[in-house]
Amino acid sequence: MSEITVGDMSNQYMDVLKELGNIGAGNAATALAELLQSKVDMSVPQVKLINFSEIGDLIGGEEQVMAGMYLAIQKDITGSILFLVKEEVALHLVKKLMGDYAQDIRGEMEQSALKEISNIITGAYLNALSTMTGLRIEPSVPDLAIDMAGAILSVPAIEFGILGDEMLLIQSQIYDEIAIDGFFIMVPDVDSYKKILTSLGLPV
Amino acid sequence: MEIKVGMADMNICSGTDSITTLGLGSCVGVVLWDPTTHICGMVHVMLPDSTSIRNNVNVAKFADSGIEELLKRVIAKGAKRQNLVSKIAGGAKMFSVNNKSEMLSIGDRNVEASINKLKELRIPLKAQDTGETYGRTVTFYPETGQYHIKRVGKELKII
Numbered sequence: 293m294s295e296i297t298v299g300d301m302s303n304q305y306m307d308v309l310k311e312l313g314n315i316g317a318g319n320a321a322t323a324l325a326e327l328l329q330s331k332v333d334m335s336v337p338q339v340k341l342i343n344f345s346e347i348g349d350l351i352g353g354e355e356q357v358m359a360g361m362y363l364a365i366q367k368d369i370t371g372s373i374l375f376l377v378k379e380e381v382a383l384h385l386v387k388k389l390m391g392d393y394a395q396d397i398r399g400e401m402e403q404s405a406l407k408e409i410s411n412i413i414t415g416a417y418l419n420a421l422s423t424m425t426g427l428r429i430e431p432s433v434p435d436l437a438i439d440m441a442g443a444i445l446s447v448p449a450i451e452f453g454i455l456g457d458e459m460l461l462i463q464s465q466i467y468d469e470i471a472i473d474g475f476f477i478m479v480p481d482v483d484s485y486k487k488i489l490t491s492l493g494l495p496v
Numbered sequence: 497m498e499i500k501v502g503m504a505d506m507n508i509c510s511g512t513d514s515i516t517t518l519g520l521g522s523c524v525g526v527v528l529w530d531p532t533t534h535i536c537g538m539v540h541v542m543l544p545d546s547t548s549i550r551n552n553v554n555v556a557k558f559a560d561s562g563i564e565e566l567l568k569r570v571i572a573k574g575a576k577r578q579n580l581v582s583k584i585a586g587g588a589k590m591f592s593v594n595n596k597s598e599m600l601s602i603g604d605r606n607v608e609a610s611i612n613k614l615k616e617l618r619i620p621l622k623a624q625d626t627g628e629t630y631g632r633t634v635t636f637y638p639e640t641g642q643y644h645i646k647r648v649g650k651e652l653k654i655i
Binding site: 344345347348353354355357360362363364372398432433434435437438439440441442443444445446447449450453454455456457 | 502503504505518519520521522523542543549551554557588590591592593602629630631632633648649
């Protein structure tokens with residue numbers, strides 16, 4: 293096992309994530325505006341290093357129901373990505389795409405619309421990372437879960453748990469009629485994390 | 497009073513109080529309970545094995561070291577070793593993604609490691625609600641020994 297801890301990672305990797313957050317969220321807002329045919333703005337994303345014990349406070353309680361989209365990344369780097377929004381935000385986005393007959397976020401049509409939206413958002417982040425680093429990054433077929441925030445976040449938390457008791461994430465806000473709070477969590481495997489830093493000319 | 501247990505955390509509870517951990521996913525909530533003294537403890541384990549990882553200072557994070565430490569604490573609180581029984585919940589598989597990572601079966605591995613540790617310590621496992629694909633909020637009541645399991649959109653389950 294590696295000796296790197298999330299704390300060690302944090303300085304350089306946080307800068308990488310800040311840059312990724314800016315470009316990725318910008319790309320995501322543009323792509324969403326096209327898909328939803330409406331004006332979409334965004335705030336400056338924040339990169340946060342949070343302890344496992346603070347996860348509930350960040351999201352509005354561990355039991356807050358959220359939609360989480362999880363996928364693996366392959367090719368030059370490997371790891372996983374989770375994109376997370378509150379249930380009502382997910383329904384709002386789906387309604388924008390499908391119209392008002394979208395009612396239940398657990399419906400089959402609604403879920404496939406949500407996957408489409410999430411694909412666009414995660415794709416925007418991955419393209420940003422690929423452009424920044426020159427690395428080829430390929431997403432797997434994603435899976436969607438609508439469940440308690442704590443339960444969904446346990447997945448990346450466990451992946452970070454190998455390194456320490458903290459987790460790094462990008463919190464971004466995109467606005468159309470409502471503020472769309474989105475959380476983007478990328479957990480590169482240890483070797484891939486080194487590759488990302490190296491490709492950006494940062495010391496490992 | 498309701499005592500909270502966070503992720504990779506443990507706590508002790510007794511009498512008419514209850515102990516809870518919110519939104520368990522692939523983690524497992526392991527309870528040790530003495531039915532005669534009504535003393536119990538809960539640990540929220542994230543990973544199966546502390547010996548395979550270097551950064552293992554937080555003993556509560558792992559099934560093996562977490563259950564061992566919890567045992568010490570409930571006994572220190574006054575529970576009788578020979579009376580102790582256990583109930584466990586959690587260990588869900590939240591996502592199905594085609595990924596080589598062993599992390600995808602981590603829920604099952606957490607459950608298996610917890611059961612193995614309990615066997616090794618000769619603590620009978622009285623009930624379990626594990627696996628599946630959904631999150632759980634779990635609350636244990638040491639006065640009655642009931643373990644309440646709440647899930648989104650499903651009715652309360654008591655084990």
